[in-house]
Amino acid sequence: MKTGAVTGRWHSARLLLQRFAFVVLVMAAFALMLLGKADTILVERMRGVVVDLMTPVIRALSQPAGALADVADNVRDLANLRAENARLREENQQLLLWRDAARRLEAENTQFRSLLDYTPPPEAQTFAIRVMGDTGGAFAHSLLVAAGSKDHMRKGMAVLTGEGLVGRVAQVGRRASRVVLITDITSRVPVVLENTRTRAILAGNNSERPRLIYVPAGARVLPGDRVVTSGHAGALPPGIPVGVVSSVDDTVIRVQPFIDRDRLEVVRVVDFGLSGILGSLDVETRAAQAEAMKAARERGRNQRIKDSQPPAAEGAEP
């Protein structure tokens, strides 16, 4: 009888604890949401640690899918071998013509540069890295790549393929990093239409075809127009291919990116040496910039005070 009462009390206490745990965990989940908005640096570090820890497992889990995809690719390639060969021959002929044109233009360019005494910008540093995971889903478009801070990866670096812009490095762990794709809902890339030089912002919306926003009124945008980076905001250099305008209607202009997300295996990370927008800087850089701006404001104020004072008469006592 006594044992039964003790068991009953123990059961009630356990039930109470479980209910209490549920409330605490729900509150903790909401607290995490607030933390994610408020303290981005701490959250980024935590994300970096998790990416580092979990990436080896994801790499191992990706192997079977990768092997199957390779087999499927091989079968498809074998089936299309003859047609592919013919296409490549034709493309090769065109590329030879382009090569001649490029050599001619390069020589001309060198000549003009020497005439103008032009100092070229420093060359970008590039390194190739393997894609290990696609953290897909409806709420975020990003990739996990096999390079981190020990490989000199930094937040904000541009990620490209031979086809065009993939995205930007968003989180850096020690051995792995996360790249936010240009189709992600948080991605905003300053772009320009190559032919008309119309500026706009490429805004991701978690679909395969991001939108162009802030297009100037009256701008002529047509399907098929090439979209390249504009270089504004100092985040990316100008001229990186992004995609082509795929559809235009009264309210929405959509862009088909050049990259094929499902076939990304190796990407190039490029350090253009650009400072980037404020959002992509680390704490120390932000603090240094704030100091510099404060000093500049101070200098400006002193200058204004100096300018507003009447000029001292010549030979007057100081």
Added chain:
Amino acid sequence: MIIEKTFRQKFDLAVRQILPFVTALLAALMMATQTHVPRLNSLMPSLALCVVYFWSIHRPSLFGMGSAFAVGLIQDMLTGVPLGLNTLVLLLTRAGVATQARLFLGKPFSVHWWGFCLIALIAAVTSWVLAAVALGMIVPIGQVLASALFSALVFPPIFWVCSVIERRLLAEDP
């Protein structure tokens, strides 16, 4: 000799206790692998939700709310979605489904499937609302619902795998 046996028993017990958590974690990590299937990564089904649903019905004692919280948190950290999104959804799924477990236990598979379809729909709408609040932007609902539909489609094989694990390895409650 006796010590070795005791150690084995302890090890066996520990493995049994963490197995549901490990399967849920593996399901969450599988969602981050590259499938190379066109458009699949954009509409990735929530494998973790399937596994959490299964263990919440069949072994809630081995898959507590803390486990659901941890799996959701790792998923959030890894995928770059707003922090707390999957954490809350998986936690609510674990809590909600475990209270209704008796409706499903001993019932045919179709009942489990219909139950999961309902849970996947509720989870999708909840995630969509939470994402809109956290991001301050509206994610296209069509993709979210398509992802929920995919989750419902992949549920049968995941249910089967989890059932096999439960039968083979968790034959006796520790």
